[in-house]
Amino acid sequence: MADETTPRAPESGAPSSGGPGPRSGGPRSGGPGGPGGPRKFFRRKKVCKFCTEKIDAISYRDVRLLQQFVAERGKIVPRRLTGVCTTHQRRLTRAIKQARNIALLPFAARY
Amino acid sequence: MDRFYEVMFIVRPDIEDADLDKLIAGFEQTIVNGGGTLRSTEKLGRRKLAYLVRKFNDGNYVLLTIDADGKLVAELERRLRVSEPVIKFITVRMDEEQKRLDKIKAIRATRKKLSAQAPAPAPAAVEAAEPAAAVEATPASA
Numbered sequence: 001m002a003d004e005t006t007p008r009a010p011e012s013g014a015p016s017s018g019g020p021g022p023r024s025g026g027p028r029s030g031g032p033g034g035p036g037g038p039r040k041f042f043r044r045k046k047v048c049k050f051c052t053e054k055i056d057a058i059s060y061r062d063v064r065l066l067q068q069f070v071a072e073r074g075k076i077v078p079r080r081l082t083g084v085c086t087t088h089q090r091r092l093t094r095a096i097k098q099a100r101n102i103a104l105l106p107f108a109a110r111y
Numbered sequence: 112m113d114r115f116y117e118v119m120f121i122v123r124p125d126i127e128d129a130d131l132d133k134l135i136a137g138f139e140q141t142i143v144n145g146g147g148t149l150r151s152t153e154k155l156g157r158r159k160l161a162y163l164v165r166k167f168n169d170g171n172y173v174l175l176t177i178d179a180d181g182k183l184v185a186e187l188e189r190r191l192r193v194s195e196p197v198i199k200f201i202t203v204r205m206d207e208e209q210k211r212l213d214k215i216k217a218i219r220a221t222r223k224k225l226s227a228q229a230p231a232p233a234p235a236a237v238e239a240a241e242p243a244a245a246v247e248a249t250p251a252s253a
Contacts, residue, residue, distance in 0.1 A: 056215050060203065061119075061174075102119055102201040103170070106161040 046083025050092075058091045060098035066105060070096060074106040113206065115150065115178045120191055120200035121170035124157060134196060135173060138187065145186055147179035165198045176205075 049068075050058065058065070069077050069084070069092055076096055079089045099105040122131055135152060142149050155172035164170065179187070184202055191200045 056212050057208070060201075098201060098203060100161070101199075103121065103160040103162060103164055103199055104158075110162065 048083060048085040048088055050088040051085055058095045060095045063104050066096050066099055073109045114204060115206045116184060117203045117205050118175040120173055120197050122196050123167055123198050124169050126196050131171060141187055141190055142177050145183035147177050147183045150176040170198060
């Protein structure tokens with residue numbers, strides 16, 4: 001999870017791979033992480049955890065699962081950072097909010 | 112009455128075990144009297160709360176799975192609200208989600224049948240190859 005937070009800004013541009021392609025001349029267009037030009041680190045394609053692991057039910061009771069998609073302060077981590085697909089993000093959000101209501105997850109971390 | 116709900120509530124931590132059982136039995140009675148059916152009762156035990164609730168840091172979680180209609184759920188929620196030891200509760204309607212899951216499961220089952228036929232010969236072939244390799248290896252060592 002942690003390593004996926006670093007490449008946030010470039011990733012948003014990567015899906016529309018036509019953009020940076022002509023500009024940089026396509027030095028390594030073969031990379032699946034997106035031809036980002038002079039990027040220092042390799043970015044692997046983010047995939048939806050729920051689609052790949054075939055997790056159908058996102059229950060508000062499954063704190064372990066939900067915790068992975070909540071930031072330190074208790075915020076829901078956006079899709080562009082985690083790679084979760086739209087459908088599952090919606091269900092995930094609902095589950096997290098339900099879990100917050102029954103005090104399984106914090107609304108905000110206490111300090 | 113085809114809906115089913117999950118009702119989760121938190122009971123204050125300083126309650127006796129016997130009192131907790133009595134409290135749960137009371138709610139179960141309400142459900143049965145109201146024409147609903149109880150699927151399961153689960154005591155999830157004592158757990159730390161994510162934030163302070165009525166100045167309590169932890170609580171006893173209880174989960175009821177019930178078949179009920181709206182009126183009964185409203186009545187149950189009213190009772191949960193007025194009962195003093197219950198500090199928090201949530202009701203979640205589960206039947207539509209369950210329907211969706213069953214559908215996915217059915218789709219997946221039909222797909223599996225197709226895929227099961229294809230890879231079936233492959234493991235057999237591997238098994239057949241392995242004894243052959245073993246047989247070949249033994250004379251070499253002997």
